Amino acid sequence: MTKAKLHDGSTLDVEVHGAGPTVLLPVNPRPAEGPQAEAMRKWGADPALGRSLIEGLSDAFQVVAFDYEGHVLGTPKPDTLTPANVAGDLLAVADAVGADRFAYYGYSWLALSGLQLAIRTDRLSALVMGGFPPVGGPYAEMLRVTMATHEMSVSPQSPPATPQTSQNSEEPDWSSVEVSMTEAQTRQFVTLYQALQGFDDRAAQARISCPRLCFVGSADEIEYGERWGGVHVSMAGPIANRRAELGDLGWEVSVLEGLDHTQAMQAAHVLPVMRPWLASATGVRLPR
Numbered sequence: 001m002t003k004a005k006l007h008d009g010s011t012l013d014v015e016v017h018g019a020g021p022t023v024l025l026p027v028n029p030r031p032a033e034g035p036q037a038e039a040m041r042k043w044g045a046d047p048a049l050g051r052s053l054i055e056g057l058s059d060a061f062q063v064v065a066f067d068y069e070g071h072v073l074g075t076p077k078p079d080t081l082t083p084a085n086v087a088g089d090l091l092a093v094a095d096a097v098g099a100d101r102f103a104y105y106g107y108s109w110l111a112l113s114g115l116q117l118a119i120r121t122d123r124l125s126a127l128v129m130g131g132f133p134p135v136g137g138p139y140a141e142m143l144r145v146t147m148a149t150h151e152m153s154v155s156p157q158s159p160p161a162t163p164q165t166s167q168n169s170e171e172p173d174w175s176s177v178e179v180s181m182t183e184a185q186t187r188q189f190v191t192l193y194q195a196l197q198g199f200d201d202r203a204a205q206a207r208i209s210c211p212r213l214c215f216v217g218s219a220d221e222i223e224y225g226e227r228w229g230g231v232h233v234s235m236a237g238p239i240a241n242r243r244a245e246l247g248d249l250g251w252e253v254s255v256l257e258g259l260d261h262t263q264a265m266q267a268a269h270v271l272p273v274m275r276p277w278l279a280s281a282t283g284v285r286l287p288r
Helices: 034-042 049-057 068-074 083-096 109-118 139-154 183-195 201-207 243-248 267-282
Strands: 002-005 011-017 022-025 062-065 102-107 124-130 212-217 221-223 232-234 251-256
Touching: 002 083, 011 083, 022 049, 022 083, 049 062, 049 267, 068 083, 068 109, 068 183, 083 109, 083 183, 102 109, 102 267, 109 124, 109 201, 124 267, 139 183, 139 232, 212 267, 243 251, 251 267
Parallel strands: 022 062, 022 102, 102 124, 124 212, 212 251
Antiparallel strands: 002 011, 011 062, 221 232
16 A cells, blocks of 8 residues: 645545556555445446446556545545646555556546546546536536535535436436535535636647547436536546547547446446557556
């Protein structure tokens, strides 16, 4: 176990698995258990997702696994979770394991964190973004959602205790979700998305120098109810509708048919897309 020192002076546990080109993987390497695992299954999530991704890559790569999301929830950074500081934290993880060059994979807000990393360093050998568009990202919509979440953490409402799922997929019905995070936990994401309001992701593409892959579920369209400001967050649209433009900008694009945000992050769908692409991008011969 290695520890990385982050921008606020806190430390983050880092695990290293396998050998080969380094891949930074911001996932929880330890499977959830008990009530937490049951709650994740209700949302259609895999309690052992991080472990599954590690096992799917560590036969050909040196996988550097670290639960960044879990860390910021456990040690909130309400005023300092900015794009620059997040990128600095990811570089601190690479430094902690002595990786001068490394690939990075992130999903959802950790994907946009990878984009922020890519425009701030030339150390990336490859970038994989899942569940968040590299161009046309819903930054304004996510600010509205995070602000609503923050407001609910300050003035809790009384929604149903158990999240429901929508009729057509395993995606949660966000109108039924109970906000259990603290004010500091929610405010850090307001800080992040406020800092991204002036970000021009189209212009930023010229600053990415490494091979890049993005993927998304074709049904990744999230509807937030009135409690969340009635916001529609489209992750699939900006990718599916701009495939040619993204290709011209150097992106390999994969749209996973019929999958929503939760489904498309599962290892059974991610690994068949990411593993061969990473091997090609980093010059690795995969075991047969």
